Amino acid sequence: MKLLFSICGLLVASLLQAQVMIVPKPAECRSTDGGVFDFGASTALRVECAELSRGAAIFAGQVGAILGFEPAVKIGKAARKSVNIALDPSLKPEEYIMDVTGRSIDIVGGSAKGTFHALQSLRQMLIPFKGMKRAAAQSVHVKDAPFFAYRGMMLDVCRHFRTVDEVKEFIDLLSLHKLNVFHWHLTDDQGWRMPVDRYPLLTQVGSQRAETVVGHARDSKTYDGKPYGKGFYYTKDQIREVIAYAAARNIEVIPEVEMPGHAMAALAAYPWLGCRGEGYRTATTWGIFDDVFCAGKESTFELLENVLAEVIELFPAKYVHIGGDECPKARWKECPLCQKRIKDNNLADEHQLQSYFIRRIEKFVNSRGKSIIGWEEILEGGVSGTATVMAWKRPQAGIEAAKLGNSVIMAPSKFCYFDYYQSENQAAEPFAIGGFVPVSKVYQVDPYAELNSEERKTIIGLQANLWMEYIPTMDKVEYMVLPRMAALAESGWSYDRRDYSDFLTRMQNLRKLYDACGYNYAKHIFQE
Ligand code: ACM
Numbered sequence: 192m193k194l195l196f197s198i199c200g201l202l203v204a205s206l207l208q209a210q211v212m213i214v215p216k217p218a219e220c221r222s223t224d225g226g227v228f229d230f231g232a233s234t235a236l237r238v239e240c241a242e243l244s245r246g247a248a249i250f251a252g253q254v255g256a257i258l259g260f261e262p263a264v265k266i267g268k269a270a271r272k273s274v275n276i277a278l279d280p281s282l283k284p285e286e287y288i289m290d291v292t293g294r295s296i297d298i299v300g301g302s303a304k305g306t307f308h309a310l311q312s313l314r315q316m317l318i319p320f321k322g323m324k325r326a327a328a329q330s331v332h333v334k335d336a337p338f339f340a341y342r343g344m345m346l347d348v349c350r351h352f353r354t355v356d357e358v359k360e361f362i363d364l365l366s367l368h369k370l371n372v373f374h375w376h377l378t379d380d381q382g383w384r385m386p387v388d389r390y391p392l393l394t395q396v397g398s399q400r401a402e403t404v405v406g407h408a409r410d411s412k413t414y415d416g417k418p419y420g421k422g423f424y425y426t427k428d429q430i431r432e433v434i435a436y437a438a439a440r441n442i443e444v445i446p447e448v449e450m451p452g453h454a455m456a457a458l459a460a461y462p463w464l465g466c467r468g469e470g471y472r473t474a475t476t477w478g479i480f481d482d483v484f485c486a487g488k489e490s491t492f493e494l495l496e497n498v499l500a501e502v503i504e505l506f507p508a509k510y511v512h513i514g515g516d517e518c519p520k521a522r523w524k525e526c527p528l529c530q531k532r533i534k535d536n537n538l539a540d541e542h543q544l545q546s547y548f549i550r551r552i553e554k555f556v557n558s559r560g561k562s563i564i565g566w567e568e569i570l571e572g573g574v575s576g577t578a579t580v581m582a583w584k585r586p587q588a589g590i591e592a593a594k595l596g597n598s599v600i601m602a603p604s605k606f607c608y609f610d611y612y613q614s615e616n617q618a619a620e621p622f623a624i625g626g627f628v629p630v631s632k633v634y635q636v637d638p639y640a641e642l643n644s645e646e647r648k649t650i651i652g653l654q655a656n657l658w659m660e661y662i663p664t665m666d667k668v669e670y671m672v673l674p675r676m677a678a679l680a681e682s683g684w685s686y687d688r689r690d691y692s693d694f695l696t697r698m699q700n701l702r703k704l705y706d707a708c709g710y711n712y713a714k715h716i717f718q719e
């Protein structure tokens with residue numbers, strides 16, 4: 192009887208899933224007539240070499256959480272009734288080919304990254320009916336590779352902290368959607384969360400604020416009276432753990448240390464870093480603050496270079512993000528040391544002082560073998576040719592940077608700010624900062640808009656940002672990023688093959704995986 196049930200179930204599954212539905216859209220995805228693969232407790236994952244077993248073990252855990260059993264991972268030859276995983280050096284590193292038949296599932300990838308992506312596609316094909324401990328995978332031929340090399344998401348853990356486990360969950364979301372960069376925003380006015388051995392007060396003092404504004408910072412004078420942030424920073428071991436966790440899921444972690452603006456927490460820890468030298472406290476409201484790092488003092492550069500030296504030692508990524516956004520010039524205008532710096536270096540104004548600041552930091556980072564990324568304001572006063580520009584605010588900024596020949600990552604707020612509302616009916620939504628970025632808008636982001644073929648070569652990819660002023664819980668993180676992250680993934684991975692109505696159809700399947708994982712996702716696109 193039980194057997195009959197499961198056979199019926201597989202039959203129904205195969206009828207309902209006549210078309211294989213994967214997000215982001217694979218380059219090639221063709222149904223074949225090889226039958227249905229019955230994925231059950233006896234299915235094994237057979238990897239060709241030890242290098243591939245880590246990704247297979249992660250996949251085993253992921254399907255185990257949903258199907259109720261973990262397939263065994265074995266190193267050895269391909270076999271029937273197995274998922275066979277191997278390398279094919281003729282493919283690009285993130286590329287993979289997957290053939291599913293009733294006999295076996297055969298995966299080859301250009302590297303462990305490619306095979307891991309294939310397994311994430313397979314996850315989307317193995318969604319069981321409720322209570323069943325097996326799933327049916329339709330026979331299919333998939334050949335797939337990403338369009339853009341850089342597909343990222345930023346998480347701001349300064350405004351509201353996220354624990355290591357929560358950061359890992361965020362990384363799980365990225366890897367499910369085949370994103371490959373986790374941009375970790377570690378320092379800001381309201382909290383410094385990056386451990387620095389040489390300057391312990393950065394975390395001891397700078398991680399904490401006296402209280403937090405209630406309601407929208409734009410018009411609120413109410414504070415909650417509750418100290419926030421005691422112990423809310425990472426240890427270096429925890430950061431190493433996150434980097435390793437991400438690497439196992441094909442994700443690189445790029446740290447961001449903000450300068451010269453968004454520095455209130457650092458100034459609270461070491462007041463000599465500011466032009467006035469005293470009277471600072473970690474910010475308790477959101478916004479842009481006039482107190483920034485003093486660009487006139489050598490001691491500012493000494494501290495920042497020592498901080499960056501530790502960051503560079505800790506993070507293996509080739510890039511360090513040095514912020515650069517939203518730096519008011521009011522203090523520099525009245526600071527004798529900043530004015531002296533302008534004069535001594537024949538700079539025209541404070542905008543060129545900002546450029547001096549960023550170029551000097553860039554030289555240091557380059558001297559340690561790494562490259563900088565900065566928000567688009569690093570264009571102010573002239574940018575060096577080797578900096579990568581992260582465009583976010585002015586629609587033209589990324590285009591300007593591309594025309595200068597700088598490498599560019601597009602993260603335009605109009606399309607890629609996931610702290611914005613998902614509906615125009617704001618009253619029906621969880622409280623957010625403002626704006627309106629529905630899934631359909633994320634889907635329309637075009638990193639190549641207005642660029643000729645030469646300029647397009649400078650675009651390395653795109654990113655969405657999750658600023659956390661109004662996002663205090665992980666539940667709300669999930670709501671703000673899902674399913675917008677799927678649209679971002681499709682814009683980044685499947686840029687040349689996007690089709691919104693087809694995407695909406697495929698999302699009906701991915702949604703089942705969100706449900707099975709218990710994610711709190713926004714439902715708007717499923718009600719249209
Ligand atoms: C930014 O949103 N200030 C980069």
Ligand code: ZN
Nearest residue numbers: 466485526529
């Ligand atoms: Zn100064």
